[in-house]
Amino acid sequence: MLSLAPKILRHSLLCGLLASALSLAPAFAQNPITFEFKGVDQAVKTLSLKDLGAITPAVSLKVFEVHENAERIYRAFPARPVLDKIFGKEWEKAQEIVFTSIDGYQPSIPIAKFLAYDAYFAFAHENGAPFTMTNTLQNNEIVPLGPLYLIWDNINSKVLLESGASDMPYQIKSVEIKFVAPFPNIAPPANASAEVQRGFAHFRKYCMACHTINGEGGGKAPELNYPVSVVEYIKPEYLKRWIENPQTIRYNTTMPGLAKEIPDRGKITEELILYLKVMSITKRAPMKPSDQGELDRHPRP
Ligand code: HEC
Numbered sequence: 001m002l003s004l005a006p007k008i009l010r011h012s013l014l015c016g017l018l019a020s021a022l023s024l025a026p027a028f029a030q031n032p033i034t035f036e037f038k039g040v041d042q043a044v045k046t047l048s049l050k051d052l053g054a055i056t057p058a059v060s061l062k063v064f065e066v067h068e069n070a071e072r073i074y075r076a077f078p079a080r081p082v083l084d085k086i087f088g089k090e091w092e093k094a095q096e097i098v099f100t101s102i103d104g105y106q107p108s109i110p111i112a113k114f115l116a117y118d119a120y121f122a123f124a125h126e127n128g129a130p131f132t133m134t135n136t137l138q139n140n141e142i143v144p145l146g147p148l149y150l151i152w153d154n155i156n157s158k159v160l161l162e163s164g165a166s167d168m169p170y171q172i173k174s175v176e177i178k179f180v181a182p183f184p185n186i187a188p189p190a191n192a193s194a195e196v197q198r199g200f201a202h203f204r205k206y207c208m209a210c211h212t213i214n215g216e217g218g219g220k221a222p223e224l225n226y227p228v229s230v231v232e233y234i235k236p237e238y239l240k241r242w243i244e245n246p247q248t249i250r251y252n253t254t255m256p257g258l259a260k261e262i263p264d265r266g267k268i269t270e271e272l273i274l275y276l277k278v279m280s281i282t283k284r285a286p287m288k289p290s291d292q293g294e295l296d297r298h299p300r301p
Contacts (some may be wrong), residue, residue, distance in 0.1 A: 012271050035147050037086045038176040040094070045086060049123055049147070056081040056282045060126050063151050066165045070189040073126035074151060079119040087177055099150060102171040103143075104219035107183055107209035109167050117160055120152040121172075125282040137165055137256040139247070164259055166209055185287065188278045192244045199275025206258060213279055215286020219254065229280035231273065239276075243269050 023131045037045045052058075058075050065072040091097075092115060098108045113119075123130050123146065131146045148168040154160035186208070188196050203213070210221040224230045230239060241248060246255045246267065258265055 011203070033147055035172060036161075036174040038174060039087055040177060040179045047086075052061040052077045052082060052121065052123075055085045058123070059120075061104075061120055061126050061151065062152060062155060064154050064161060065133070066154075066161075066168065067137055068133055069136060069179055071155075072133075074120070074122035074149070075124040076120035076122040076124055076151060079114060079121060082121065083114070088114075089176050094177045094179045095181050098176045098178055098182060099172050101169050102178070104221075105169050105171070106218035107169050107211050107219070108178070108204075113167065116188070117157065120151050120153070122149040122151050123147065127259040136252040138253065140168060142256060143170065145170040148251050162261075165256075165264075165274040166206060169209070181215040183208075183215045185284045188275060189282060192278050193274075195271050195280050196274050199271035199278075203275055207272070208266075209228075210255070212286070214282075223286075224276065225279050226283050226286060229276060229283075231276050231280045236273070240269050243272060 021197065034048045035048050037047060039045075057079055058077055060073055062071055062073045092111065093279055094111050096108045096110055097114065097185050099104060100106050131149075132144050133141055135141050135143050150168055150172060152160050152168070184205070186200075188200050192200075205256075207224075208217040210218045213222045213225045215223065215226065234242065238249065245257045246253045247257070258269060262268060
């Protein structure tokens with residue numbers, strides 16, 4: 001079994017290389033074939049696909065590809081043995097895993113989700129096609145998926161199918177385990193209303209992987225709060241429309257609107273806006289990366 005793995009890997013890696021070099025030369029230049037895993041002590045391990053193959057054999061997994069609204073089969077490594085090997089069983093006691101993508105997307109996914117469902121790191125299409133996809137949620141952009149793409153065994157899980165694309169980062173370049181809840185600057189004040197707290201939860205689920213608030217979150221899309229909040233310069237009716245249907249405002253935007261299928265979408269949008277309003281009077285200057293490192297090393301209770 002193990003002796004086969006490197007062969008399969010070399011093959012797919014080579015396909016990936018060729019495909020990228022032919023069709024995606026510029027993307028390939030910034031697409032490292034290694035990726036980083038960071039533990040709580042900030043120790044960084046740099047790994048390649050070959051290293052992952054030495055930890056656990058790759059499998060073929062059929063998933064419902066939310067970004068393309070169709071079934072796809074990927075070559076992938078199961079996440080659990082990889083996390084066990086790299087971080088030790090301790091990772092199960094952490095709070096969240098923060099994934100950082102080459103394009104700035106940065107979702108933070110609760111550990112509980114990895115314990116309840118099976119995640120995989122995909123690295124190739126089963127059929128050898130270039131490792132890209134047409135992202136129907138982002139104005140049909142063709143996006144490279146490598147070096148790693150987080151997928152879930154979702155075909156038979158209603159919960160996973162409903163959770164949409166927010167926990168499926170592609171172009172993963174780093175995976176970081178967080179033992180203290182990350183991102184203190186995006187939380188509303190503790191005495192904020194229940195609606196605002198729900199709005200905060202929606203923001204974490206649907207928006208934060210792309211946007212920052214007070215400098216914390218993903219770097220794929222603009223900051224929404226500091227120094228001037230979107231609620232201060234976008235009229236309320238346009239803000240609601242932007243969140244639900246951004247393409248009716250800017251035809252070529254790559255922002256995906258809140259999916260129509262989400263139950264109670266109108267209410268979710270309203271709670272999101274309430275959260276944004278509270279944050280507009282809870283501005284905190286973005287932390288410098290050096291301060292962030294300091295916080296990781298000396299977590300406050
Ligand atoms: C996949 C990434 C992505 C996600 C998820 C996302 N956005 Fe955006 N958003 C963008 C991009 C990119 C822009 C920049 C404008 C453009 O491309 O037209 C943007 C722009 C905006 C703007 C306008 C900012 C300005 O000053 O013009 C608002 C407001 C906004 N987003 C709110 C949200 C909210 C609220 C959510 C969650 C419900 C969300 N976004 C989810 C990518 C995203």
